[in-house]
Amino acid sequence: MTLDAACLEYPNRRQGYDHDLYAWSNLHERKPVVWPTGKGVAVWVCIDLEWFPITPEDQPFRAPGHMQTAYPDYRHYTSREYGTRVGFYRLLDALAKANVVASVAVNGAVAERYPQVIADIVAAGHEIIAHSTDMNGTIATGLPEADERALIQHSLDALEKASGQRPRGWLSIARSQSWNTVRLLKEAGLDYSCDWVNDELPWRFNNGLINLPLNHELSDRQIVTVQQHSAESYAQQMTDAYDWLSREAKQSGGGRLLPLNVTPYILGLPYRIEAFERLIADLAARPDAWFARGDQIIEAWSASEG
């Protein structure tokens, strides 16, 4: 048995990455980032607000949380709708009670179908990040470039029409990109994407687009749905993360970022919401916490970048 010779050839074995998307850098050696009023930890709540067509498509792949049974999968269709009708409003109320702002990563279809939800987000002072068209709008290599470009445009247009503002940020479904995505997002006029989980502070792709990392390991999807921990354990883990980052910020003199990526149909359930409310209230009371929207974080980071 012999393996194809290509399996022992290493054409990209060189200093730096095996791609040209962005450059390497060690977070602990960068110029310290300064958050407004010298706060230690930027707390970035980012809620995914999604609409799942009852007719799932698998091209390029089926989105996490999508339909699972034979047609018609009323159980998952309505459970996801529950998130948008009920759970999302519990999350909005929790944020309002703590008097903090957040980002909401919204499918274009939500804006087209439920403009009232968009109005409520805008009225509360939250930011809207573009989150594809609907949950069939997945991106991966193999999706024709023209289709991907159209998908990005369609999402931005729908959200702009409903909210009055063109989103500055982008979150792909399942954070999945093709080889073209970074270029297409930049071409579409976006300032940042949230898909790359390789860092804990913003950084720039070589084409100038910013990545604001939305750590999937800290998401309710990962901790509650995938790893099957309780909402109380989730909140404990976020508190532990905050405490660690706060200590690092003090010791290094540089700001840190805690992304809280939450999902209405996961944390917005009656038996889980209290853990989230307590978490937000607890963090909002910390003297070194800066609750901020994604666009505010990249503004502050850009200002201290140069």
Place this chain on the structure above:
Amino acid sequence: MPQTLNGDPGLYDFSPYRDRPRIIWPNGKTVAVWVAPNLEYYEIDPPANPHRKSWTKPHPDVVGYGHRDHSNRVSHWRMADAMSRHGFPGSVSLSVALCQHHPEVVADANARGWEFFSHGIYNTRYSYGMDEAQERQIIEDSIRTVKDATGQTIRGWLAPALTHTSRTLDLIAEYGLDYTCDLYHDDQVQAVKTATGDLASIPYSLEVNDHYGFFVYNMSPREYADALIRQYERLAVEGEKSGTVMCIPLHAYLIGQPHRIAAFEGVLEHIAADGRAWITRAGEIVDAWRAQQTGAAA
């Protein structure tokens, strides 16, 4: 050459965990504790091995790649600083191409006095299907690359992504390597049967590997820390009869996440303060065991 007879790969003789010759660790310690950070490089667009897929998504698998990249931008230093604070050296399972891609990470580990063994060229290249010449090529590459980058001569092997051939152990023994981390049959160092050379199996661990803890057993950070402490306490007691080995295999992109590192640091603090642990590197453990063996291959 191990013979595969009736389904037995012929790696070692059966030896029950009872009435064994006593293994004595230095200074009356009962359990040798070694920490094995995996310093890895996963390629964004590796060639396909017909026996195993590298990524679940079409390339680039942004989350898979980015998650591993977190080690080399953020969490390696977080993990390594916690280890250094409590006096734990690392024995590094190294994707040797990391010496080219991010020499800063390798230099940091070397400066901390850590030992390196090979974990293949990349964690996205698999040994399945290699012929003997190809396998020799990656062993020779590993020895040369680590020597050039760190000055160290590697003494051990953890197969890339745990992918083997039936000749791997013979070959690494022939090249003079002293230990394999690929066999999980014991809590003590054991001799491995090879065609030439003395090879030891040092207990690594799947079961308390951070990857298994978090993604196979779905433990919370605090549950994983508790599991490590229970593992330690039992092995420290059993080691009174004959010295045991506890390995803590880590990946910075997992253990170095902000919600996990504090609980883990508590484990290091516990073990360091306990007094029964010989906190050391893989090579020293194998040497101490080897010195207590009678005959070449025990």
